[in-house]
Amino acid sequence: MTLLNLHNVAASYGSSKALFNVNLTVAEGEVMALMGRNGMGKSTTVKAICRMIPASGQLTFDSQDITRLASHQVARLGVGLVPEGRRCFADLSVTENLNAAARRGPWDFSRVTTLFPRLGEREAQRADTLSGGEQQMLAIGRALMTNPRLLVLDEATEGLAPIIRQEIWAAIAQLKSETGMAIIVIDKSMAELAQVCDQATILERGATVWTGAMAELTPDISQRLIGV
Amino acid sequence: EGIKVGMITTLSGGGAGLGIDVRDGFMLAIAQSGRNDIEVVIEDDQRKPDIAVQLADKLIQSEKVDVMTGIIWSNLAMAVIPSSVAQGKFYLSPNAGPSVLAGKGCHQNYFNVAWQNDNLHEAAGAYAKGAGYTNSFIMAPNYPAGHDALTGYKRMYEGELAGEIFTKLGQTDYASEIAQIRASGADSVFFFLPGGMGISFLKQYADSGIELPVVGPAFSFDQGILQAVGDAALGVVNTSQWNKDIDNPTNAAFVETFQAEYDRLPSLYASQGFDTANLLISALETASPDDADAFRAALEAADFDSTRGDFAFGSNHHPVQDIYAREVIKEGDVYTNKIIGVALEDHSDAYAADCSF
Amino acid sequence: MIRERHLNALVLLLLFAVPLWAFFNDAPFTITLATRAVIFALAAVGLNIALGLGGLVSFGHAVFFGIGGYSMGILAHHAQTYTPLMEAPFLIEGTKSMPVIWLVAMVTSAFAALLIGLLSLRTAGVYFIMITLAFGQMFYFFSISWAAYGGEDGLSVYVRNGFPGVNTLVPINFFVICFVILCLVVLLNTLIAKSPFGLALSAARQVPQRVQTVGLDPNRLKLVAFVISGVITGLAGALFADLNRFVSPTMFSWQMSGEIMIFIILGGVARLCGPIIGAVTFVMLEHFLGGLSEYWHIYLGVLLLIIVLFARGGLVGLITGREVAHD
Amino acid sequence: MSTLLIIEQVLNGLQFGVMLFLMAAGLTLIFGVMGLINLAHGSLYMIGAFAAAAVAGLTGSFVLALIAAMAAAAVAGVLVEMLIIRRLYATDHLDQVLATFALILIFSEGTRWLFGSFPLFLNIPDYFSGPVTLPGGIQYPLYRLVLICVGLLVAGALGLFITRTRVGIQIRAGKNDREMIAALGVDISKLYTLIFALGAALAGLAGALVGAIQSVQVGMGEPVLILAFVVIVIGGIGSIKGALIGALLVGLTDTLGGIFLPELFKLFMAPSAAQSSGSALASMAIYILMGVVLIWRPTGLFGARI
């Protein structure tokens, strides 16, 4: 069943257009890689989904039109965002960050701290004094605490130690297999993406230029569209 | 052809009540005179000196008024009057009377129809002396008019001082001053705290349980603010050159028509505005401002019926008048004042000697 | 939509043409009003150097306005009473000469700005706003109780000060003096904005840590901007005092600081002519609304609200549209 | 000067401080938490006082007057937030300054238009009026003791609200990153309206409580506004604890400065001149305090370190 669908989506920052024609479909339980070179509109697409910038075209989530909803309404429908650059709440402690927008469901404080023990160790520390990696974990934990149906990870492994990165990929795989959560992943590590993702969509200059099963993404296509 | 009067007064913001009363009193007299050749241009100074200066420029330069009036506050008066009279205009002050303008800085075209700033305080001092107070606690805000007030009181009072305090201008909490009064062993309290400051002080003073007699100038007991002070003011003695019960026909008619016209009791300031207009009208009967010398002589004669009864100008164009002691009473629902005696008779001011035109 | 550069030229032209028209049509008060607007604009252009370029939201610029005012007031007061300002250790006399007064106003403002800036720049953001306000209030309360120079009553100067070769008593002459100064300062502002200093200052406003890592001291850049800004506002204060022939503590009041800031916001922050348009608009609103009703402040308030809500980037933003990249 | 008098003056300082806190509490919420410079906060204080005076005049009940004060201020606050302020969160502080300055003009003159130019009457209710005798024989007005208690109570309740409740956490999160908290599913604009209403109601309450011992008049809000800003900046913006401590510091400095500075000057000056210079310095005292605090700790006593 289709969970999220973007059809002919366009968006702009003020007068400069960033998205022209994005088409993207995520089915329930599916993990989708959103790929493209730097500046091609991946993060902008995420913002459009989360209604953080005005967009035109058609966006549906769970067969509901979300094109005109407010940001918090989309989140409540079940979109959990781990934004580019983490954006933890600087003045809040780790616990407060996690609890701020928590919603009922299988993911709670103890489950998140089991996934990321380090967050448990630093539960009273202010977010702005956490190390970069700790902040990244916090951002993921925070999104999980809202118990989303679709988790959006925008460069969620950026700046993490390889060992933690592995943990996060493992966690994504675990989420996929155990909870059936749908996930959109933006990441630069092709190898890992290839392992966990079912589908892939590639953007170029704000438009979808390729979409298909991960397995069909040949080195030749990726060389041309992503550069590796 | 008619004459043009420029009135700069405070009509908006915190101190607007005073300006509105002066204006209403003034306009009432103009209306009653039946003269339609007097045009009054009214401007709002917002209680800002630089705005007042600018308005004066406007009235003189583009309205080309003959006579100016209206300013409430001494600091605005100091900003406007010297340069206006220097440009040959007549200025009739309905309220402010800073000491400089009564003494060294006096001017032949400047007439004060209300009082010299010290007058009411002097009267308070005289009353205190007469009432047998020997150990007063005195208090005023720390600015020139406040200093003048304490000086004025001390000039007539002659007793000991239990304490002398300068408060902050605009202060609203007087707990610490009240504690000092309680501890000082004073037998009476004199204060000059115009506007909201006086209301706050009186309410807090009444609530403190101190029962020492209080004396002050009329400014904190004027009709406009008495209602806001309420019971706390009852029985307090204050000094004023005017009260609504001064027994003369002009005053009785004034009080009645003012009430009928504006639906409120006239205040001290309204009476001053009214008298100022009547002085002007009386002078216009005999001369025109175009003939400055004749007009000045007509003003000096002060040949009009004042709400205060006898009224005359001293050598420095400031009033020579009786100043009364009044007591705050309640008439039905309304707080008002009643005259209980004369504090100073035919009083002029301390600066006249310094004045030579 | 017109280009901002054209708008700036138009504004200055109009600002000059209107009083000129008034001069030939014998409307001296219009000239006075225009002079007032020009002086306020000058004060605001001064603040805009700190605020617009340097991001220093000073809520205490009335300090410099007042210092300028009192420089004029005190010097002229001593000159007109023939009393020396100071006898020991050396004799200082008052003066009625504008250039001298301006110099004194600018130097004293510079000192004050240096001192206030040094202390205030330890803080940032809202704390900076408030600490500058605190300095403003200190000066205000001090001037109120400074009996030697009139305290709250202020100081009157009976005759406008002189400028060599110009009869300053003629309103249009005084206007021209103020206008020329304004133009010079606007020119200075343009140059600064494009200069190396301006670039560094702009970066210091946005990313001080970056400025440090390229080897520059962001606080020193800001301090210099603050001093330049204070000097200009101080000069405006001296002119304002001369326009009114009067100074009083209200020149130091927080409302004054607020008004100077409001001129800028109204016109458009960091826009070259924003402060000028803001000051002119405000003076005109005050003048024309003032006669409408006793409650004219309500109209003023509503108009200002409409401007904030619907004109992003102030009036200049409204007229010229979106801000374009600097060239 | 006797010890007793000094104790009484300290009490006065505390009481003045608590009074300032009532005003500062609402301001620090709106200013600190929502990041909004609300110059019109003083107007909300004034609205509270006027509403209280009007209702007390009509009904004679002080309790009703207090309720009316909070309600009127809250309603005004909500209206202002929904119609105007809401559009300004995204813009910088300066637009807020101009907009709320405009609001001051509208509120002040609107109030004058409604209630006239003269101060209104609002008095302490009988059951709180008059002095009580404290241990040691100090005669102290009961109402002022009540004020101290109310202020401390509000301080405690607010502190708990902001640090312990979920709504409190969301509000602080919104302060850091409004867009992000919304993207996580919190309706931040509703939340902000609520906070604004709460802050306004507190200002209204302060206006009514303080109005009973001061004068209820147009323009009463602005001087307090400045003091309240001083308070929250000394305490560190956004910190309720800071606002309380800042308020007490300012209250004590102001009260004790007004007494002791002139005394100090009398040691080496003529009494009258000492009075005058002493009180001149005293009127600057709190600003000097603020300057010193900020130079020592650039983000106030309890503000976030940068």
Place this chain on the structure above:
Amino acid sequence: MTDPILATHDLQKSFGALKATDGVSIDLLPGEIHAVIGPNGAGKSTLIAQICGGLTPDAGRIDLLGQNVTHTNTRKRAKAGIGRTFQISALAMEDTVLQNVLLGALGASGSPWRFFRPILSDTTLRDKATEALTRVGLQDYAATLTSELSHGQRRQLEVAVALTLKPKAFVMDEPMAGLGAEGSKLLTGFLDALRSEAPILLVEHDMDAVFALADRISVLVYGKIIETGTVDQIRSSQAVREAYLGDGA
């Protein structure tokens, strides 16, 4: 042996009870790329902040070109030759790309006290700036507002600004962060060439880049260097695997 360009000796820095830097001695030799890797929260950024002057160490010493700079401020260290890039981009977002680079050139020139002549008419500065932009491949974006750059482009700009300083030593905190695979590859090639200009102290989590570039690698774990060595030594170290690399690399 050649003298190190940059060296720390037994640096100590604690946050409360946490020893973020616990006796770190590390050096940077001419012409080399010395990578510092370690788990998140190990203290890498804290170490960099101390080297660049953002934090003052509790104890220990920092030498730059043989001079003790432990107690000089950021500005002086920048002048003395440290070129830094930030982990989270610190750029003037309202200014254009060119203006950001010009700032670097201006800083290097050391004299911002010029008020009257437009900076753009200063061709020396302008050439320097354009050259730096060209080297990172942003020459076409000179007039773009920095806020309109994508994340990856901002990282490139960070490096460009450091280039204009012509530093004696580069200190880079995760320059690859946020770069796409292709971008990383390009930057890797670029840094490889850069080392001949000045040595680089590189903090990076992108192991492909680190292994491709580093002459030496130090592994920082909870404030302590547990190992320093060549790529192969580090790769094969059991301790490093456990603490950091995991079994993927």
